[in-house]
Amino acid sequence: MGEKKQLFGHEIAVLEHSRNIIADATKTKEEVIGDYKNLCDHYEEMLDQSKLITKVSDKLQNKLNSANAALADKNQELQETIDELTKAKIGKKAATITFGLAVVLFVLSEGIFDPFIESFAKKVFVDNPNQAALIQYSTVILWTSMFGKLIMALLLKPLETFIEEYLLKKAIKQQKALKAINA
Amino acid sequence: MEIFELDAKNHTPYIKLDHTTGIMELKGRSTPENSVEFYDPVNKWLIQFINEAVTIPVIVKLKFEYFNTSSSKCILDVLKKFAEFKKTGADVKVEWYYEQDDDDMKEAAEDYSDIVKIPFEIIEIPED
Numbered sequence: 041m042g043e044k045k046q047l048f049g050h051e052i053a054v055l056e057h058s059r060n061i062i063a064d065a066t067k068t069k070e071e072v073i074g075d076y077k078n079l080c081d082h083y084e085e086m087l088d089q090s091k092l093i094t095k096v097s098d099k100l101q102n103k104l105n106s107a108n109a110a111l112a113d114k115n116q117e118l119q120e121t122i123d124e125l126t127k128a129k130i131g132k133k134a135a136t137i138t139f140g141l142a143v144v145l146f147v148l149s150e151g152i153f154d155p156f157i158e159s160f161a162k163k164v165f166v167d168n169p170n171q172a173a174l175i176q177y178s179t180v181i182l183w184t185s186m187f188g189k190l191i192m193a194l195l196l197k198p199l200e201t202f203i204e205e206y207l208l209k210k211a212i213k214q215q216k217a218l219k220a221i222n223a
Numbered sequence: 224m225e226i227f228e229l230d231a232k233n234h235t236p237y238i239k240l241d242h243t244t245g246i247m248e249l250k251g252r253s254t255p256e257n258s259v260e261f262y263d264p265v266n267k268w269l270i271q272f273i274n275e276a277v278t279i280p281v282i283v284k285l286k287f288e289y290f291n292t293s294s295s296k297c298i299l300d301v302l303k304k305f306a307e308f309k310k311t312g313a314d315v316k317v318e319w320y321y322e323q324d325d326d327d328m329k330e331a332a333e334d335y336s337d338i339v340k341i342p343f344e345i346i347e348i349p350e351d
Contacts, residue, residue, distance in 0.1 A: 045259045047293055089299060092338050096331045097292040103327040104289070 054082045126211050134204035138196055145192050149185070157184045224275060227268045235261060236287065240268055245279040247305075249298075250286035250320075258293035262301065269304040273311070280314035281305065283341075286321075286348075287328060295331075302339040309341055316342045322350045 046052060061067060061075045161180045224242055231237035236251035255261040283305055290298065302317065309315040317339070319332035329345060336343035 045263055047259050047296055049259075088338050089296070092299065092334050093292060093295050095334050096295045099327040099331050099334075100289060100291075100295075103325070 051082070051086055054079070126215075127208065130207045130211060131204055134200050134207060137203050138200040141199065142192070142196055146189075149188055149192065153188055154181075154185050157181055157188075224271060227265070236290075238265060240265065240272070242272055242275070242277055242279070245277070245281045246284060247281060248284045248286075249301075250284070252288045253290035253294040253298070255294065258291070258297045262294075262297035265301060266304065269301065269308075273304065273308045276311070278313075281308070281316070283315065283317045285317065285319045285332075287331075288322075299335065299339070302335060302341065306340050316344065318344045318346055320346050320348050323347055324350065 058075065058079045061072060067075075158181055161177050161184075164177075226243065227238065227240040229235070229238040231251040234252065234254045234256070236249050236253045239246070239248045241247070253261075283302070285298075287298075305315050305317070317336070319335070321328040321332060329347070332343065332345045336345070
């Protein structure tokens with residue numbers, strides 16, 4: 041089985057060699073001094089390496105930090121664009137729903153509300169043979185119908201805003217749920 | 224002896240060590256899961272190359288976008304091999320390319336050139 045390579049394999053070998061020298065009682069003073077000099081050289085080399093690796097590592101960490109900051113900015117920009125797009129999409133959807141509701145209300149007004157007013161006014165005024173009452177009958181029908189339609193028209197904008205806010209809240213909830221799943 | 228070539232991947236650089244032209248290229252991002260294992264074949268190839276006592280001038284072209292701490296040690300070990308080769312009388316030089324405005328990579332090159340006894344040329348290139 042091959043020995044697993046280590047990042048500081050050479051340095052570890054130098055350390056083990058130096059420890060063996062200490063344990064070896066047969067070494068002469070000159071040999072020990074020679075090995076000590078060797079150890080000093082290796083130590084110096086390792087110190088240089090440590091300085092270099094620390095410096096380079098710090099510099100590249102700065103580079104990474106800058107890249108992360110740039111990425112965060114881009115993410116923010118992207119999120120803002122997505123939000124704007126979502127708002128625009130929701131605004132369009134709300135306008136379509138409001139238009140649909142307006143059509144439905146108009147049909148209801150023409151089909152149900154107006155005939156109801158007409159039959160109600162008929163009971164009140166037409167059964168009265170008075171000419172003035174007949175005039176009042178047509179006026180009441182006309183103005184009630186117009187008033188009803190005016191109220192409907194005035195309610196359209198607040199209705200659209202309400203639908204838009206509702207859809208927006210729903211979209212935000214969905215986005216949050218999606219983020220929670222992805223996290 | 225064969226040309227050593229490795230394609231770049233997400234976390235590892237492109238490497239081409241060509242004994243026929245003397246051009247040794249390492250470029251890209253070096254953040255392998257195990258840097259020692261990744262650079263081991265490179266070191267083995269270099270030992271073989273040095274042992275063959277090739278007389279061709281060697282240009283080491285380095286163009287890193289980013290490398291992690293353990294890679295910085297492995298790159299140093301690779302450069303030390305070239306320094307050893309230079310000690311034998313070989314003509315070796317390093318060309319370290321960095322992208323315009325990438326001062327961190329430029330300074331990293333300067334730090335390497337201080338410790339490795341090989342002529343270093345630090346070359347600015349336009350951003351991709």
